[in-house]
Amino acid sequence: MLLIRCPVCEMDRPELEFRYGGEAHIARPLDPSKVSDEEWADFLYFRTNPKGLHVERWRHTAGCGRFFNAVRHTVTDRFVTTYKSGEPRPDLEALARKLESAR
Amino acid sequence: MSDATITAARRSPLSAEASSLGGVTLTPGAPLLRLILRGAEAAEAADTAFGADLPRRPNRSATAGERAALWLGPDEWLLLAPESDAASLPASLASALAQAPHALVNVSHRQTAILVSGSGVEPLLNAFVPLELTEAAFPVGMATRTIFEKAEIVLWRTGSAAFHIEVWRSFAPYVWELLEAVRRENAAN
Numbered sequence A: 001m002l003l004i005r006c007p008v009c010e011m012d013r014p015e016l017e018f019r020y021g022g023e024a025h026i027a028r029p030l031d032p033s034k035v036s037d038e039e040w041a042d043f044l045y046f047r048t049n050p051k052g053l054h055v056e057r058w059r060h061t062a063g064c065g066r067f068f069n070a071v072r073h074t075v076t077d078r079f080v081t082t083y084k085s086g087e088p089r090p091d092l093e094a095l096a097r098k099l100e101s102a103r
Numbered sequence B: 001m002s003d004a005t006i007t008a009a010r011r012s013p014l015s016a017e018a019s020s021l022g023g024v025t026l027t028p029g030a031p032l033l034r035l036i037l038r039g040a041e042a043a044e045a046a047d048t049a050f051g052a053d054l055p056r057r058p059n060r061s062a063t064a065g066e067r068a069a070l071w072l073g074p075d076e077w078l079l080l081a082p083e084s085d086a087a088s089l090p091a092s093l094a095s096a097l098a099q100a101p102h103a104l105v106n107v108s109h110r111q112t113a114i115l116v117s118g119s120g121v122e123p124l125l126n127a128f129v130p131l132e133l134t135e136a137a138f139p140v141g142m143a144t145r146t147i148f149e150k151a152e153i154v155l156w157r158t159g160s161a162a163f164h165i166e167v168w169r170s171f172a173p174y175v176w177e178l179l180e181a182v183r184r185e186n187a188a189n
């Protein structure tokens, strides 16, 4: 079974306890009436969908119940790192280089 | 209808009695006072009022006499106490916490306990719980919300070979009967 490290519980936990929450670090426009339809549609519907490292939200639903963020590789399904909500987005290029050199 | 009286009798959702088989004892838990406390800022005031320090470390519990505080999240605790505290403890906690933002909810009737103990307890629980339950990985005093097949439970290790399961009432017969089925199977092998 895939194990995911919950940064709140500070331990690896089985995938079955988690729910996926979509791409992370997508900020809602502070004043929706001021943005164009295109910008609003972009916020609502358009995601990066990369082949490779993806920054995404997860929730430890059947555990501590908290949302957190993860960097997962969309090809290998490997979780590269997880971190608490509110912490800065990691440098994906540095992470990718680290993965490459560890191969 | 002015003379109508309301009586709320407490009935266990489990009809089975405590029993032992193949090194495992299953016991329906006695009624308890159960409170969910939310609010990190309320923890300090709750420590004194509850009489046991609410654990700040993830997935840990603290006990004082018959009272226990289980960490469920960074601002969420399950407080267990004997039913004899039911009249006084919620009120004394509420007044101690009056100055701190919090939510204190009495869930005594929402869930019930199943106590599982004996030498065969780890393999029995692992038929349905996806966590590693060796004492090194899940030591005495550890407590966490997790899943039990399709039910959500709180699993608390109270002894080297003893676990306390908190489960919502409507799921209690489901959890009990699954435990019973695997207990029989393990005993027959």
Ligand SMILES: [Zn+2]
Pocket (backbone or CB within 6 Å): A006, A007, A008, A009, A010, A060, A063, A064, A065, A066
């Ligand atoms: Zn967690």
